Amino acid sequence: MAILISGHDLDLEKFIRVARFKEEVILSNEAEQRIKYARKNIETIIEENRRVYGLNTGFGKFSEVLISPDDLSKLQLNLLKSHACGVGPHLSEEEVRGIILLRINALSRGYSGIRLETVKQLLLYLNKNIIPAIPEQGSLGASGDLAPLAHMGLTLLGEGEVYYQGKLMPTLSALNLAGIKKLSRLEAKEGLSLINGTQVMTSIGAIALYDAANLLKVGDIAGALSLEALFGIKEAFATEVHQARGQIGQIACANNIRKLTADSKCLTYQGEVRVQDAYSLRCLAQVHGATRDALAYIKEKVEVEMNAATDNPLIFDSETVISGGNFHGEIMAQAFDFMKIAASELANISERRIERLVNPALSAGLPAFLVASPGLNSGFMIVQYSAASLVSENKVLAHPASVDSIPSSGNQEDHVSMGTISARQARDIVKNTGKVLAMELFCSAQALDFRNKPLGKGTKAAHEYIRTKLPFLENDEIMYPYLEKAEKIVYDPDFLNTVEAKIGGLE
DSSP states (O other), X not given: OOEEEOSSOOOHHHHHHXXXXXXXXXXXXXXXXXXXXXXXXXXXXXXXXXOOTTTSBOOGGGTTOBOOGGGHHHHHHHHHHHHOOOEEEEOOHHHHHHHHHHHHHHHTTSOSOOOHHHHHHHHHHHHTTOEEOOEEEOOOSSSSSHHHHHHHHHHXXXXXXXXXXXXXXXXXXXXXHHTOOOOSOOOTTXXXXXXXXXXXXXXXXXXXXXXXXXHHHHHXXXXXXHHHHTTOBGGGGOHHHHHHHOOHHHHHHHHHHHHHTTTOSSOBOTTTSOSSOOHHHHTHHHHHHHHHHHHHHHHHHHHHHHTOOOOSSEEEETTEEEOOOTTOOHHHHHHHHHHHHHHHHHHHHHHHHHHHHHOTTTSTTOOGGGOSXXXXXXXXXXXXXXXXXXXXXXXXXXXXXXXXXXXXTTTTBOOOOOHHHHHHHHHHHHHHHHHHHHHHHHHHHHHHHHHOOOOOHHHHHHHHHHHHHSOOOSSOOOOHHHHHHHHHHHHOHHHXXXXXXXXXXXX
16 A cells, blocks of 8 residues: 655654655645645746745855846756765665655645656656665755755756666666656756755664664563573562663563563572672663663654755745755754664673673683584684674764764855764664674574573574574584574564564563
């Protein structure tokens, strides 16, 4: 069933269904009427020859320069050409699909003045899976994502390059294959309407957020497996402990750990093996819970931004055209910097649990580096090295991008958000975190085979699933193929579904 775009009710789930799973998109009748109304207002202003920024003036530092009516279409084309200054590798297919979807949704609010014809061209690109080639570097995050969105906008006119049917090609070649005509021109303000917005940073960050939320569940599973493998103390997850603090994310994580480890014979009581566990075990719910609460906050901000009008100027009616700053990405920049910290901590504590699993001084009797004949075999020694490398890299990436600003456009744009850098770094941190959690799953499964004791309801299902993909290692083997398989488990919906089915779901 197609997803209806109204400009008001896009959420993370719908976004992912379109960006990642390629569901069809259609415009609501109300959105079409708003777009047409805003365009009529633009045409009225042009007919009256009133000076309005973005319609018949230059841009940025050139905002005082009046443009002749005969040159308005050329002005919009020049804007896209001059602003298409992106560099670096291209954004992924799902990131670009998300960008197009978010820009359509923003234009559907009816504040931009773009023609319906132009919005429908974007819809065609989305539904036919024509993916503009957009370099990922070059945005300051205010005035919006100018450079990357200019690359997108140019393709509507048959310029630039796109990916189509898995191949990078000139846009006109793809349009011919798809049976689509290019737009013949852009009218007044349309180029600006295509590039003034936060849709690049929001798309990249939203995808990272969706993956981070799933990794949080995997993190709870990995933590529960390690807890059992290390004979962790169950009282640390008692309901009354977490209710006494009252933090929602912490309570949810503790509930998950209790569900996952129910009926386990590996968990211990206070004083049975040790009086207290190390923090990476005992404080698992407190750390994972903090990440959970952070992601909930970020999701709230992202879903507001998904439905935001981020143009400049905003067209309210033919008499009310206001230049503002909704294109400024500060709210997204700070949210994605927060996500960088939250996802990094999920990896940090996971790596500490991996260290406890492989270190014979900390592992409650497990063989050194999780191999039966240590010395002759190095076992999982260097798995921990790789995890340590990733969490160290995350710490560098987690430095906030939002606190930096470099003036641009002759100091007219003297404070910018760097939000797209925040989003890209968040994406990279989330990917690194997925790799670390995969290593923990691999190590904990190996450790639990040495324990050979009954596991909890959820951890048993997780362990059995892991063993369908990864073997117990008797001796040293080439490790990277196993790490790649472990990472696939992390992102495999069947893994989560299998575990959740056994315990009635994870929070």
